[in-house]
Amino acid sequence: MQDYGLVSIITPTWECASFISETIQCIQSQTYTNWELLIQDDCSTDGTDKVVQEFLVPEVQDVQRSKGDPRIKYECNVQNLGAAVTRNNALRRAKGRWIAFLDSDDLWEPEKLEKQLRFMVEGGYKFSYTCYREIDNDSRETGVVIRGPKHVSKLGMYAFCWPGCLTVMYDHQAIGLIQIADIKKNNDYAMWLRVCQKADCYLLDEVLAKYRRGRVGSISTHGYSTMIKWHYKLWHEAMGMSHVASLFWTYMNLVCGVYKKLFFLSTSRASS
Template sequence: MPTYKCGRFIEESIKSVQTQTYQNWELIVVDDCSGDGTVDKVLNIEKADDRISIYQNSSNSGAAVTRNTALRNAKGRWIAFLDSDDLWEPTKLEKQIKFMEENEYAFSYHEYVEIDEQDNLLGVHVSGKKHVGKFDMYACCWPGCLSVMYDASKIGLIQINDIKKNNDTAMWLKVIRKADCYLLPECLGKYRRRANSITPKPLWKRIWAHYPLFRVAEEMNPIAATFWVIMNVFGNAYKKMRYVKTYQPS
């Protein structure tokens, strides 16, 4: 759980881990110099639950460096991710581990819905392809970060180059080289939409943010990086058209 200025939400996010039906977990929180009381809140929770550990960056370093720190300190076989404003459903870990063990998968993701800053459903349900191969993942980021799980005993330690955006996708591009990704067709998480998200708002900025993903994180030449940026335009449009459903929240 990387965190930066999420003091308003992090206690609820941690609670969604603590209330899992699968209880053999460790939670590694890495704070990127929040300065908003986030660390104090986590420390108070940590005192009562020794499965939780918090680390602090010495300077504001960005999400990629922060995720790398968390992964280096992880001890478990099954690696899962939860940003400090998102939520897991109580059966997420139990169901996803069972899904992977029964099918001998090393990499998986699941469906999720979107909520606002007040926990209200936004009427958006995100699914994806049942089987995601290497080409699929390069052409489109299919998993939401809160939905991913991989088997570290088969994948090994993942570390990514320092990019400011799409650093979660950079991780999936490392993992997909070693194992295909499979969808667990159940909604097991809630992704929070926030007004001050670092995700660029104009469409052209969201598209251009993919260039460092391929040029820096994947160390591609400019032509190859540009090619995959263009592929992502089509890939993400296809995902949104076919796998992102809107509904009227009850």
């Protein structure tokens, strides 16, 4: 297998003891093995750290007993700081040419990294995403598959957040370090808005990831009025736009959200 360089996988964690083990294992099952997993915990209190510890190489290593993976690296914030700052902290630790993202309860198919890297290198792309399917809290498929446009320009990214965070990869050498404003929601969208200043985004039209829908606190569990408020904050506070411009792009996000549901979301009978 061709070595495309080190992939830094960004995984912020908070109160995810029930899911993080499955997420780590799906990364360890990748056919592409040149990666580092950067887990950045936001002061979880549910024992997330103890679950992660089982995958780490201990500081005082007993070679015969240790089953830790040296590619997995864990840090905890000094205090609870929120998802945006937690991702920023992990990104500053990244050493890889490539940056990929996987939240602490989502999953990848085994060939996700290998296929996406080949797609980007052969196409000369610096920023890409893939299709994904939804699963529930018991990891059962819901039958929903989400796709997107094959090419997303800067203007297209402003119109809507097309990539699912768990599917994104970009070339760290070409894009550089990304740091975003401290906003509670839409912080992944804020990152893509920064990345698209330097590179268009391209779709690898394969279903290579699984998104766990319905999590407590997930943006997908809130009503439209709350979502409108968060979108406005993204444009006004994180992107520094005027009141009028923020309202315009919030409106465009809502319109394109309807468009996405009509043309890029498919539903079939869920797996039993």
